[in-house]
Amino acid sequence: MTGGERVGLRDVWDYIRAKGDPRLRRQGYVSNGVGLLERYRRAERFWEPHLENNRQALREIAAQLAGANSQQPIANSQARGGTLLVLGAGRLLDVPWRELFPLFARVVLADADGAIVPHVERLVAGAPGVPKPLFEIGDVTASVVDAAAWAEHTIRAAGSASSAAQALAEGFERAGAEQPPWARTYADVRLVVSTNLLSQLGYFPRVHVQTAFRKRFGEPFAEHERAAESLERYFDRVRARHIADVASFKKAWAYVSTDVEVLAYELTAPAAGITSAPAPANGGVELNARGDVEFAWPVKVEKCDDPLHGQRVKDLWPRGAKVGPPRRWAWHIIPQGSEKGYLDRGRVHVVEAWVKLPA
Numbered sequence: 001m002t003g004g005e006r007v008g009l010r011d012v013w014d015y016i017r018a019k020g021d022p023r024l025r026r027q028g029y030v031s032n033g034v035g036l037l038e039r040y041r042r043a044e045r046f047w048e049p050h051l052e053n054n055r056q057a058l059r060e061i062a063a064q065l066a067g068a069n070s071q072q073p074i075a076n077s078q079a080r081g082g083t084l085l086v087l088g089a090g091r092l093l094d095v096p097w098r099e100l101f102p103l104f105a106r107v108v109l110a111d112a113d114g115a116i117v118p119h120v121e122r123l124v125a126g127a128p129g130v131p132k133p134l135f136e137i138g139d140v141t142a143s144v145v146d147a148a149a150w151a152e153h154t155i156r157a158a159g160s161a162s163s164a165a166q167a168l169a170e171g172f173e174r175a176g177a178e179q180p181p182w183a184r185t186y187a188d189v190r191l192v193v194s195t196n197l198l199s200q201l202g203y204f205p206r207v208h209v210q211t212a213f214r215k216r217f218g219e220p221f222a223e224h225e226r227a228a229e230s231l232e233r234y235f236d237r238v239r240a241r242h243i244a245d246v247a248s249f250k251k252a253w254a255y256v257s258t259d260v261e262v263l264a265y266e267l268t269a270p271a272a273g274i275t276s277a278p279a280p281a282n283g284g285v286e287l288n289a290r291g292d293v294e295f296a297w298p299v300k301v302e303k304c305d306d307p308l309h310g311q312r313v314k315d316l317w318p319r320g321a322k323v324g325p326p327r328r329w330a331w332h333i334i335p336q337g338s339e340k341g342y343l344d345r346g347r348v349h350v351v352e353a354w355v356k357l358p359a
Contacts, residue, residue: 088197202235
């Protein structure tokens with residue numbers, strides 16, 4: 001299957017035979033992984049600028065790891081060894097794995113979607129100098145899947161929406177963010193990567209809780225403000241823990257990119273053939289000098305959301321972590337006309353990327 005094709009039988013088969021904690025499938029992690037692959041294939045030309053921004057940043061780190069003064073190609077560099085840890089690895093769309101993987105003795109790919117295993121194994125099979133990846137399939141936070149499962153049980157056991165909301169609020173207020181195994185298993189990490197993950201750490205647990213609550217009581221979970229806000233503050237702790245754990249590899253490089261703003265827009269004038277014509281520069285969206293998104297078509301921004309609940313990545317890095325200035329760009333994740341329900345509208349994410357240097 002080429003990059004331009006949509007999800008096919010092989011992807012469906014990967015989904016069917018995916019292994020791992022059954023709660024991951026029930027909470028939507030596995031089906032979303034396949035759905036994300038289909039979304040990418042529908043809008044590959046619009047995604048490519050975003051993906052290439054991540055790849056280029058990682059190539060720059062790879063050049064530093066290989067030795068800036070080395071005359072050898074990166075893949076043949078003698079400066080290899082240690083562990084590469086990729087969190088939320090997915091299908092490696094934004095990871096330049098051919099250049100990056102040969103620099104390491106061990107490559108560990110952590111993700112909640114077990115269907116990535118056969119996909120990645122096919123992808124890297126036979127590539128010269130590439131170590132066989134190790135897969136850590138599970139909850140990369142070591143807590144949000146448990147929290148969502150507990151919330152589902154609490155909702156089922158409650159006699160009313162108000163009693164469920166009170167129990168959920170109290171539970172989420174007590175919930176701590178655990179240290180995941182990846183943060184303490186590998187002592188020789190030279191690079192840890194977290195791309196498009198930070199903003200997603202609470203996404204599936206939130207949807208799972210909202211869906212379970214609505215099905216049980218027939219009313220939105222968000223209407224119970226204390227419970228809903230307690231859940232979001234718990235996710236705040238999870239995100240802070242994630243950055244702290246990434247930064248805990250003091251002698252390693254780290255690369256973190258994440259959505260920091262989500263814009264929904266609607267076309268204000270007909271623009272036929274957008275998805276069939278060649279994609280404009282940067283997928284038709286870019287940030288101006290003020291940091292605002294500018295579009296190649298006449299649009300009206302209908303909604304602007306903060307996927308980090310008011311947190312700023314720069315404030316999450318621990319004191320003493322040596323980080324460079326962030327890079328920012330716009331990602332046209334759903335161009336208008338690319339999906340059912342988006343015929344005259346679309347969605348853009350503003351992305352922020354950070355590099356932590358080794359101590």
